[in-house]
Amino acid sequence: MYNVRDNVQASLGHFRMENYWFRYSNFVPRLFNWCVELGFEPGKIMPSRAFCSDESQGYPVILLAKHFGIFPFNHGQVGGIMACDRHGPHAHHGKDLVIVHSSHVGYDPEAMTFGSYRRIQTANHRCSSNCGKIHATLEWYLREYEFACQNIFVDMRADHCRLTLDNQYLSRSRERSLVLHLEKMVEHQHDGEMLPIAMQSTSRTFIATDAFFQHMRWFFNEGTGKQPLGDALLPEYFTYHTSLREDTDGSRQLEQNLIGAMPWIVTSAEPMLTAAQANTQAEFDRAYRSISQDSAYRGRNLLYIAGLHVDISPSPEQAFVLTKFIPWAAYVQLKNGERYVLEQEALFARLQACSADNPQQLGLDAAIQMMEDEEEIYLHLPY
Incomplete structure (x- = not known):
């Protein structure tokens, strides 16, 4: 993506953060309501997430399941890379389709720095790099x-x-x-x-x-x-x-995304944050072209949205991380043939205009209890 040296800083500078974020509990119902306004059928929408494997990404997955009523399909690879060979299975699993992609970066509210995250499941609640894949790539x-x-x-x-x-x-x-x-x-x-x-x-x-x-x-x-x-x-x-020609399995896609922007990343006051922003931009550009040309999505309602997750380190008393979502861009493709891309400012305004109330959200506790009750019925089946 970043093959014109003089344009890299301008591209990174267009990624705005201040006053452009949503709490995840506020973002997902707005996303659902936007889909409904676009003509997606509630109960027939198959969401997919393209997140890193990090445990800090679990809360967004729970919220997607809660508001869309189904556990999301998985388009994600380590480092916030999208598996573009999974479009067909995703399209097969739903009538209308949503993909949420995000790179992520940790934030330490005490030190007010990006790139680290307190892992409360460790013995001493230690802080470590977040995203670890980005950290290893930058080292x-x-x-x-x-x-x-x-x-x-x-x-x-x-x-x-x-x-x-x-x-x-x-x-x-x-x-x-x-x-x-x-x-x-x-x-x-x-x-x-x-x-x-x-x-x-x-x-x-x-x-x-x-x-x-x-x-x-x-x-x-x-x-x-x-x-x-x-x-x-x-x-x-x-x-x-550096040579990335030996990358035959996509394991160095993150490095390919970052290499052109690397001089701006390593000189940044917050290299992990800048790298996560650059990865989000490069992956949207790459995945948009893959999604828009994939025959599995042709003639379907589809919304692909990309952004940045900021994982705010939890205190030892917290069960989950507080995640903020900063939208970057979105691609809308409707079954009537309409297609368009929304850039950050327009995308933020579009989400903000949607209601944060979703009366169709799934009551997870009730749904889990129902499954446990159903399980009792099948306890005596002959297998």
Whole structure:
């Protein structure tokens, strides 16, 4: 998705969070009522969820079952990736169809930080990464960025800047690496060559471009000597090179979704949050094309909605996580042939206009009791 470098930041910036969220107990009845307004038949709607496998995603599943009256089909894979090969079975299981997709990120209300979640089933209620798949995917990229921040040095002079680069950033032989946009950073000769003004055992020193020099004046004072580039290594100055060609089973789809946006993710104040946003955007783009072209959904009423789950860490006394849903985009396909996409602002307004009261919701306690009563009847069957 993110193959045009200059557009990544703009795309991520369009994902609004503040004042664009619903409590899940408020979101799902609105979603149900929207479906009814679109002409979906209550009692014949088959919901599907495309969530991560994390236990923190259980409460949204319960609420979908409560309001749609059926346990939702499962389109989800670890990391908030949609299994696009499951459209046929999903379509087979209902008359009208709903898919709710979401990436997720934890939130610690005490520290007011994203990316961790208190797991109350552990012995000491410990906090750990959430989403764990996103965390594991980012780990190498964050380490590479931190190493670059500490091993690229700037020496500001009155009229120019000297830039010392670790030798690995001058090599093209590494199969997986952080790659600097040297054309923006280092002065080149007319023949395109870069000539070092000093050579060390593990690094080379160059004269920086005038544009880089002028930019670094915001971060460094002249005459302070050689200093690590640090946070001044902004996303416009680097990218990552890695091969995802060996991904034959979709296990690295999350990494494929994030790789183009990775410079903005690793430099973000909240990398886990930014990665979850980017994954939601990329997955909607990918899954929308799959859903809209799948013959199993042709001529059917279908609503596909994508967003972000914010899992607020529960206290030890809480049974479930408090989940907030931030909608990103939705695709509507009706059996009369009408098709359209709603972007975030219009989607939020559409959901907000729907009632949060659903008189057709299932009473879970009563339904479970009924099943237990039915079970008594079959206790004496010969099997």
